[in-house]
Every structure is written in structure tokens, then in C-alpha cells.
Amino acid sequence: MGLLHQPELEAGPHRDLVDALHRLHHEAGRPSVRAIARRAGCSHTTVFHLFTHPRLPAWSLVEVVVPALGGDPADFRDLWLAATADGVRHLPPPARSIAGRRAELLVVRRHLEAGGGLLVVTGEPGIGKTTLLAAAAQQVSTFVARSSGFPLLSDAPFAVVSDALRQVWLADEGRWLGQALARCPDFVAPALARVLPEIGLPGRDVEDRFATARLFAAVESALAALTALRPLALVVEDLHWADPSSRGFIERHVVGGRGVPIVGSLRTGESPGADAWLVRTRREAALVLNLAPLTRKETREQLRMLLGPRLRRSDVERVHLLGQGVPLFTEELARSTTADTVPEPLADLLARQLDQLGPSARAVLLVAALADRPLTPQLLADATSMDQPELTDALRELVARHLLADPYTSTDVTVRHPLMSATVRARLVPGEAAPTHRRLASALAATPHPSAAEVAEHWRRAGDPREELPWRVAAGRAACSGLARDEEAAHWERALELWPADGPAPADAGIVRSELLLELVHAMIGSGRTEQAGDWVAEALALAPALPAPGHALALRRASQVLAHVDPDAAVLLADQAIAVLESLGDQASLVRALGDKSCALRGAGRNTEADAVIDHTLQLSARLGDPALHRDALAERAWHDVALGRTAVGLRAVREARSILVEGNPFSDVWLGTYHTDLLLMLCARADEVADAADAGLAAVREAGIDSFVLSTMLVCNVAEARIHEGAVGAASRLVRPRTKDDPRHATRFLHLTRAWVEVLHGDLEAADRRLEKVGALDLGTSAHRQALLHVQALCDLWRGLPAQALDHIGEGIAGETATSWSPYTGSLLCLAARAIADVAEVDPTRRRALAARLAAWQQQWSPDPLAPEAVHAAAPAARSTWRAELARLHGIDRLEHWAGAAEQWDLVGRPHEAAYCRWRAGVLALREGRGTLGGRLLRRAHAQARGHVPLLGLIDRTRAGVSAPAAPRRAGSPSTTPSSRPTPTRSA
Numbered sequence: 001m002g003l004l005h006q007p008e009l010e011a012g013p014h015r016d017l018v019d020a021l022h023r024l025h026h027e028a029g030r031p032s033v034r035a036i037a038r039r040a041g042c043s044h045t046t047v048f049h050l051f052t053h054p055r056l057p058a059w060s061l062v063e064v065v066v067p068a069l070g071g072d073p074a075d076f077r078d079l080w081l082a083a084t085a086d087g088v089r090h091l092p093p094p095a096r097s098i099a100g101r102r103a104e105l106l107v108v109r110r111h112l113e114a115g116g117g118l119l120v121v122t123g124e125p126g127i128g129k130t131t132l133l134a135a136a137a138q139q140v141s142t143f144v145a146r147s148s149g150f151p152l153l154s155d156a157p158f159a160v161v162s163d164a165l166r167q168v169w170l171a172d173e174g175r176w177l178g179q180a181l182a183r184c185p186d187f188v189a190p191a192l193a194r195v196l197p198e199i200g201l202p203g204r205d206v207e208d209r210f211a212t213a214r215l216f217a218a219v220e221s222a223l224a225a226l227t228a229l230r231p232l233a234l235v236v237e238d239l240h241w242a243d244p245s246s247r248g249f250i251e252r253h254v255v256g257g258r259g260v261p262i263v264g265s266l267r268t269g270e271s272p273g274a275d276a277w278l279v280r281t282r283r284e285a286a287l288v289l290n291l292a293p294l295t296r297k298e299t300r301e302q303l304r305m306l307l308g309p310r311l312r313r314s315d316v317e318r319v320h321l322l323g324q325g326v327p328l329f330t331e332e333l334a335r336s337t338t339a340d341t342v343p344e345p346l347a348d349l350l351a352r353q354l355d356q357l358g359p360s361a362r363a364v365l366l367v368a369a370l371a372d373r374p375l376t377p378q379l380l381a382d383a384t385s386m387d388q389p390e391l392t393d394a395l396r397e398l399v400a401r402h403l404l405a406d407p408y409t410s411t412d413v414t415v416r417h418p419l420m421s422a423t424v425r426a427r428l429v430p431g432e433a434a435p436t437h438r439r440l441a442s443a444l445a446a447t448p449h450p451s452a453a454e455v456a457e458h459w460r461r462a463g464d465p466r467e468e469l470p471w472r473v474a475a476g477r478a479a480c481s482g483l484a485r486d487e488e489a490a491h492w493e494r495a496l497e498l499w500p501a502d503g504p505a506p507a508d509a510g511i512v513r514s515e516l517l518l519e520l521v522h523a524m525i526g527s528g529r530t531e532q533a534g535d536w537v538a539e540a541l542a543l544a545p546a547l548p549a550p551g552h553a554l555a556l557r558r559a560s561q562v563l564a565h566v567d568p569d570a571a572v573l574l575a576d577q578a579i580a581v582l583e584s585l586g587d588q589a590s591l592v593r594a595l596g597d598k599s600c601a602l603r604g605a606g607r608n609t610e611a612d613a614v615i616d617h618t619l620q621l622s623a624r625l626g627d628p629a630l631h632r633d634a635l636a637e638r639a640w641h642d643v644a645l646g647r648t649a650v651g652l653r654a655v656r657e658a659r660s661i662l663v664e665g666n667p668f669s670d671v672w673l674g675t676y677h678t679d680l681l682l683m684l685c686a687r688a689d690e691v692a693d694a695a696d697a698g699l700a701a702v703r704e705a706g707i708d709s710f711v712l713s714t715m716l717v718c719n720v721a722e723a724r725i726h727e728g729a730v731g732a733a734s735r736l737v738r739p740r741t742k743d744d745p746r747h748a749t750r751f752l753h754l755t756r757a758w759v760e761v762l763h764g765d766l767e768a769a770d771r772r773l774e775k776v777g778a779l780d781l782g783t784s785a786h787r788q789a790l791l792h793v794q795a796l797c798d799l800w801r802g803l804p805a806q807a808l809d810h811i812g813e814g815i816a817g818e819t820a821t822s823w824s825p826y827t828g829s830l831l832c833l834a835a836r837a838i839a840d841v842a843e844v845d846p847t848r849r850r851a852l853a854a855r856l857a858a859w860q861q862q863w864s865p866d867p868l869a870p871e872a873v874h875a876a877a878p879a880a881r882s883t884w885r886a887e888l889a890r891l892h893g894i895d896r897l898e899h900w901a902g903a904a905e906q907w908d909l910v911g912r913p914h915e916a917a918y919c920r921w922r923a924g925v926l927a928l929r930e931g932r933g934t935l936g937g938r939l940l941r942r943a944h945a946q947a948r949g950h951v952p953l954l955g956l957i958d959r960t961r962a963g964v965s966a967p968a969a970p971r972r973a974g975s976p977s978t979t980p981s982s983r984p985t986p987t988r989s990a
């Protein structure tokens with residue numbers, strides 16, 4: 001191969017590096033780029049760009065190409081550092097050497113520089129996870145923000161995520177993050193202030209209903225903006241101790257090859273919650289790298305690095321036998337290995353090192369071990385009450401004995417490994433730990449931004465409930481502000497345990513018992529513990545304080561909101577108490593919101609007349625206040641209530657008025673209103689163009705604010721796609737959802753994938769739809785309406801695959817936990833789908849008709865009111881009711897052509913061609929069976945025209961018209977069914 005051309009560069013360090021690379025290529029005999037690529041393990045295009053492109057290459061590429069040409073990377077390191085303007089900042093010390101792990105190091109390093117999504121490094125304690133991540137972070141040009149989970153911070157909301165962002169903030173005193181936030185939408189900085197108080201923005205709106213969505217979107221937007229300015233990667237150590245909210249963010253928004261690359265370390269078996277998290281993220285395409293013990297050869301390499309080249313084979317064998325290839329064990333055992341001694345067992349060795357410490361060094365190590373996280377020297381001095389000379393001598397002794405982390409990598413003081421901390425704690429005598437925890441709690445409380453959860457835990461371990469209670473209350477409120485419901489519930493439960501049994505809490509607790517109970521109810525239901533939460537409501541109401549307070553009113557409202565779907569009558573009582581408090585306080589804005597809570601609870605309890613009056617009062621009050629956001633929400637509430645009561649024109653007029661009100665800087669509310677409006681239009685069977693027009697403003701807000709991962713944003717797209725499907729425009733629906741569903745289903749895209757599965761069923765790609773539905777079903781769908789949406793498409797797919805019994809099983813399992821109030825406007829269509837499946841099963845086995853009919857009747861009575869009653873809300877209810885009756889007649893073998901023809905006409909009235917085509921196909925089959933060929937042919941031709949876009953139904957109609965199928969003949973059990981399912985309607989509630 002000829003010489004590779006050199007890029008034109010000005011004289012300087014960059015050209016010196018390129019010259020050295022080309023000299024090395026010439027000395028190696030000028031091999032081809034493909035040959036170099038094979039040796040280096042990368043693509044030939046990448047190698048070609050390394051030699052010919054004027055852009056500075058990444059160090060990780062130089063490091064693998066140079067050895068492939070027979071060179072030494074160390075000779076090129078200084079050249080590369082000199083060529084990058086801020087290379088010294090990125091790679092301050094030479095990369096730390098580690099024994100073995102060359103392949104693993106390459107994987108981690110490449111992920112940090114050019115990866116995306118999540119890589120989790122697992123392994124037993126001491127296997128070298130931290131060492132591997134530290135070495136990889138030092139060898140990349142990317143800025144690596146490192147954070148770690150700690151046992152005492154496992155209940156602090158978004159602790160790991162906020163610590164990673166804090167490292168970015170500290171990198172250059174906030175300049176980089178400030179530039180990134182300037183590129184982000186306006187909502188990002190205030191939302192980030194929930195978990196990063198260093199931003200220093202004004203107080204947040206506690207009434208923000210979209211707070212959780214804002215926070216997740218803000219973190220994602222900030223990371224994207226940071227990466228656009230400068231390459232960024234995150235290293236998160238000890239994910240088994242990370243708080244659930246941080247793990248939830250990583251799982252929902254970064255897994256699957258998206259966003260900034262993240263590498264985490266996790267010790268399996270340490271936390272059941274973390275193990276379950278790892279299983280889920282691995283299923284969603286997260287990469288997992290498990291570190292195995294070092295081989296005997298690698299152990300010899302590690303010992304040579306520790307002790308020098310002169311090693312006896314017998315020493316290597318003994319150390320490897322005792323240490324089992326675990327690098328930490330090998331390092332500790334190596335320090336007791338001499339020519340005349342036998343290595344001690346690790347536990348004895350660690351204990352003996354502690355016994356040899358002086359009093360000051362032991363006191364410092366005890367504080368660091370009980371803190372279980374890095375401590376600044378000043379914080380350590382405050383917690384030990386030592387002067388600077390004594391503390392310095394103690395630290396010097398601990399560093400000399402290798403008991404602290406490498407002082408060259410951090411200015412903070414940390415115990416070298418969790419196993420050493422565990423050894424220190426195991427050797428404590430009774431009464432020794434409590435004073436240390438007390439000093440740590442006092443020292444941490446005096447810092448500028450203390451973690452309330454951490455301080456409370458230290459007071460707990462100090463055995464001081466009086467001091468712990470106010471910090472536990474603060475931790476609960478911080479978790480509520482940080483939107484971490486699981487952590488919040490844990491703090492409120494602990495605060496309840498600390499409450500004095502013989503009287504009120506101390507004045508500095510900052511909360512009364514009834515407010516505490518209401519906050520606990522709010523957090524429990526928010527974390528899915530509904531049954532446990534109900535036990536505290538009655539006591540909270542009985543203890544309502546005589547003197548009103550804004551905090552207590554807010555707690556009453558929160559509890560009312562979460563109970564509205566569980567116990568509506570109790571929710572009404574809570575809302576009434578909140579209204580009474582707010583009226584006495586004169587807080588009109590909060591009063592409007594509390595009235596909205598009451599109207600929702602009244603509707604859930606079926607008390608619509610009372611709800612009507614409350615909504616009128618809400619509208620009058622919000623109009624007088626002149627708050628556009630409040631008035632818009634009240635109008636949306638009015639619209640939904642009017643439509644639900646059959647006042648369609650009035651309801652649509654209200655929602656159109658709400659759309660005309662502009663609220664600046666609130667894209668989440670715009671999306672919510674668009675979803676609300678399109679939900680109403682779908683329920684009224686409006687034209688697809690009208691639904692698309694109602695969605696335009698919300699979709700524009702999605703594009704401008706970059707909040708496409710907001711769940712309501714995806715639901716808004718799905719609503720438009722659903723309207724297209726109802727009109728038979730399956731191709732248009734497919735064009736909407738296909739570009740957004742290229743990856744596997746995730747929490748943020750679950751509804752898009754559900755709609756994509758519906759499109760695949762209609763296109764006849766049933767196996768792909770079934771696989772997609774299985775993945776969507778493994779995710780949490782949330783509300784009852786969303787679960788019913790999945791059941792619709794799932795049963796539809798089963799029926800077209802010829803599995804009506806499986807469709808019945810799916811429906812039965814899916815609605816088993818439904819309550820009388822968990823119905824949605826689309827429940828009637830789900831029952832029609834069940835009737836079709838039951839009629840198909842009965843055609844194969846007529847002896848089961850009575851049992852199947854009883855099962856269907858029980859399902860119909862499960863909801864109140866009856867979803868198929870004449871007064872049902874959905875505009876398609878008459879058509880669904882007609883189809884239901886026709887299917888029941890088919891179940892009993894008495895169906896008539898008139899039944900199906902009448903149902904088809906009802907579907908025509910609401911513009912649902914596919915459902916009408918199904919009914920006309922049924923009518924055509926009966927006409928042919930009765931010998932009325934002319935009528936049957938006309939019905940089938942009309943059905944064929946209406947089934948456009950529905951591939952399975954078109955095929956069935958074609959076979960019937962050609963006389964291929966024999967509809968009158970009974971089918972064998974398990975054979976493919978010729979009966980399509982009913983209309984699928986993925987319901988989404990705003």
C-alpha cells in the first residue's frame with residue numbers, strides 16, 4: 001500500500017502527533033488500513049481517518065492503533081496531551097495500571113467515549129470494579145462525572161443523579177452547566193433546582209401537577225445540552241446503594257442506547273430492589289459486564305506491580321490460593337508476604353491492621369467508616385474534634401497503611417474499600433458508635449446543603465429520637481419535593497414511629513400528627529400501597545387541627561387527590577376540610593384547586609349533580625382571579641363533566657374556550673390540554689382531521705420544548721393515530737408511530753408501541769404484533785384505562801391468530817382486579833370483544849354455551865354503571881350495544897342477518913368502517929347460508945370496500961366471496977379462527 005496522505009496542519013503539537021503516527025506506519029512496513037484495523041479491533045474507516053483527518057483523534061483510538069503498528073502507547077501519550085488544549089484537565093495523572101482486565105478496560109473505555117445508554121459492571125466485593133472504572137475514566141478524553149451510592153443516602157431523592165450533575169457544576173464553577181441551561185427550555189433550570197440547590201433559583205410551585213415529568217425531562221435535556229457543548233459520560237458506582245429514584249431515572253430515560261453514556265457498578269445480592277432493577281434494565285438492552293476473578297497469571301502480574309519483579313513461585317501460589325483471584329484480597333495478602341512468612345487469612349490480616357493503629361488514626365478511621373461516604377478534611381475535623389496537626393498525622397498513618405482511598409485521586413477522605421468499613425464496624429464495642437454518629441449528624445447539619453435523610457439516619461443510629469424527628473420530617477418533605485414517593489413513604493413511616501405516644505411532638509418537629517398522617521397517605525398511594533394507606537385516613541380526619549395552616553390544607557388536598565380513585569367518598573370529606581381551611585385563610589388560588597379536587601371526587605362517587613354545582617363555583621371564582629392557567633384547568637374540568645353527562649355541545653364549547661387561553665412557558669400544560677381535548681373527541685367519534693387539529697398546539701409545544709419523552713406527549717400522538725385507524729387510514733397511523741418505535745418498548749414509549757402493535761395486527765403481521773405486545777405487557781401501564789387498552793389489542797391479535805380461548809384468558813386475567821369505579825369510556829368495546837371470543841369458543845364446543853354466557857354476564861355486571869347501558873358516555877355505545885346483542889345471539893345459535901345489518905348501520909353513523917365491515921361480513925355469511933346470494937354478494941362487496949387497510953379482514957372477505965371458506969361448518973378446537981375481533985381502542989386518560 002502507498003503512503004497515506006497527511007492532513008494539512010499548522011506547525012504545533014497536533015502536527016507533531018500526526019508526523020509521529022506516519023513515521024510509525026512507515027517503520028512498520030506501511031501495512032494497509034484493513035490490516036491495522038484487524039489488529040486493533042476497530043473499523044478500517046476509523047483507522048483511515050486517524051491518519052488523514054485534520055481532527056484530533058480520541059486517545060482510546062491512538063492507544064489501540066499504536067501497538068498494532070508495533071509502537072509503545074507511552075511514547076505517544078505526551079504528544080496527544082500536548083495536542084489537546086485542555087488535555088491536561090481531562091487526563092491529569094498517567095493512567096493507573098491494573099493487572100489483567102485488558103478486554104474489560106477496552107469495553108468500558110469505548111463505552112465512555114463512544115457509547116450510549118447503560119453499561120453495568122458487576123462482580124463480588126473486592127473484584128476490582130472501582131479500580132476498573134477509575135482506570136477507564138482516566139484514559140478517555142471525555143469528561144467523566146463520577147458519583148456513587150451510599151447506604152446512608154439510599155433514601156435521599158435523586159441523590160446519585162444530583163451528585164453527578166454537581167460534579168459537572170464543580171468542574172468549572174458552574175460555567176459549563178450555565179451555558180448548557182441557557183440552551184435548554186425555560187422549565188429546565190427551575191425543575192433541576194429540586195435536586196440541585198446550587199442553581200439557586202427561587203421557590204418552586206408546590207401545586208405543579210407536572211412536576212415529575214418536568215424533573216425527568218429537565219435532567220434529560222440538561223444532559224443533552226451538556227453533551228452538545230463537550231463530550232460527557234457518567235460513572236455511577238455502587239448502584240446497589242443508590243436511591244430508587246435515581247435508578248428509576250437511569251432505567252426509564254437512558255437505557256437502550258440513548259443519551260449520555262453511563263457506566264455503573266453493582267454488587268449483586270446486596271439489595272433485592274437493585275437486583276430486580278438490573279433484571280429489568282438488562283431486558284431493555286442494557287449491557288452487563290461481569291468481572292471474573294483474576295487468573296494465576298494475572299495474580300502474578302498484580303504481585304509484580306505491588307512487590308517488584310522478584311517473586312517466588314511458591315508465594316504466588318499461596319496468595320492466589322488464599323485470595324481466590326480477588327484483587328483486593330491479593331493486595332492485602334501481598335503486604336504480609338515475605339520470604340519467610342505464610343500469608344494470613346484476609347479477615348485476620350484486616351483486624352490486625354486495625355489493632356496496630358494509634359488512637360488518633362483509629363478515631364479518624366471510625367468516623368470515616370461510620371459516615372460511609374467521602375468526607376472533606378474540615379468535616380472530618382469537626383466530627384473528630386481534632387486540631388489540624390493531629391488530624392494530619394492520623395491521615396498520614398492511615399495512608400501509609402493503605403486504609404484510605406488514593407489521596408491523589410480525591411481531596412476527600414474515604415475508607416479504601418467497603419470491606420474495610422465493614423471490618424471496622426464489626427469490631428465496635430457497645431456504646432462506641434453512638435457518640436460518633438452524634439458528632440457526624442451535628443457536623444453534617446452545619447454544611448451549606450445537608451441531606452436531611454443522611455442527618456436523620458445518623459441521629460437514628462445515635463439513638464436520639466427527639467433530634468431525629470425534625471430531620472426525618474425534613475427528609476420526607478425533601479423526598480416529596482424531589483418526587484421520590486418510595487423514599488417519601490419510608491421517611492413518613494419512620495416519623496410516625498418516632499411520634500411521642502403520650503402527647504404532641506416537639507415544637508421544632510414542624511408538623512402536626514394529622515398532617516403527618518395525610519402526607520403518609522399521599523406517599524403510600526403514590527408508591528402503590530393503597531390498602532395500607534386507607535388505615536390512616538380516619539385518624540387524620542379526626543385529628544384535624546383547630547387552627548388552619550397552609551401546609552395542613554396542602555396535605556388534605558394531596559390525600560384527597562390520591563384517594564379519589566380508591567375511596568371517592570373519603571376523598572370528598574378531605575376536600576371539604578381543605579376548602580374550609582383555605583376559605584379561612586383567604587387563599588383563593590388554592591381554593592380553586594381544592595374545589596377541582598372535590599368535583600373529581602364527587603364524579604368518582606357518582607354524585608354528578610353535586611359535582612355540577614362545584615364546577616360552576618370553580619369557574620366563577622377562577623374567572624374573577626384573572627389567573628389564566630387556573631381558569632383554563634377549570635374549563636377543561638367543565639368540558640369533561642358536560643360530555644360525560646351528555647351535554648356534548650356545551651362541553652366542546654368549554655374545551656375550545658380553554659384552548660384559546662394562552663399560558664406562557666407551560667408546555668406540559670399545553671400537551672395535557674391537547675391530550676384532554678383529543679380524548680374527548682375520540683369519545684365522541686369525531687373526524688380524524690378534527691382530532692389532528694386539536695392536537696396541533698400540543699404537538700408544537702412538544703417540538704419547541706423537546707419533551708417527546710413526556711408520557712402525555714406520546715399519548716397525544718397515539719390519539720391522532722387512533723383517530724386515523726378508526727377512519728380506516730391505517731397507513732397514515734403507521735407513518736405517525738413507526739419513526740417513534742424503532743427501539744424496544746420502554747416506559748416512555750409504551751403507548752406508541754401499543755399503537756404500533758395495533759397497526760401490525762391490521763397489516764396482518766400478527767407474529768410481530770404478538771412479540772411487541774409481550775414486551776409492552778412487561779411494563780407498568782398505570783391506570784385501569786391503560787390496561788384495558790392493552791387488553792383490546794392483545795385480544796384482537798389473539799382472535800386473528802385463531803386463538804379465541806387465549807383471548808378470553810387475557811381478558812379475564814386483565815379485568816380480574818377491576819372495581820366498580822375502574823371502568824373507562826371504552827369498557828363497552830372490551831366487553832364486545834369478549835363476547836366475540838366467547839361466541840367463537842361456543843361454536844367449537846356448544847356444550848359450554850351456558851357457562852360461557854354466565855361468565856360474560858358476570859363481566860358486564862363488574863362495572864357500575866353498565867358500560868353498555870343506553871346512557872353510556874361513548875358515542876359508539878349504541879353500535880357496541882347492537883354488536884353485543886348480535887354476538888350473544890351467535891353465542892346461542894340464533895343470530896339473524898338483521899342483527900348484523902343493524903349493527904353495521906350503527907357503526908356507519910359513527911364513522912367506523914372496519915367495525916361496519918366486520919358486521920356486514922357476518923350478515924353476508926348468513927345471507928349466503930340462507931340462499932340469498934344477491935343480497936350476500938352486495939353485503940360482501942360493501943364490506944370489502946369498508947375493510948380497506950384491514951388486511952386480515954380483507955382476506956377473510958375475499959375467501960368468503962370466492963367460496964373458499966365454509967362459515968357454516970364447525971371448527972376443530974385449536975384450529976385457526978375465521979372470526980376477527982372487535983374494534984380495538986387503546987384508551988388513554990389524560
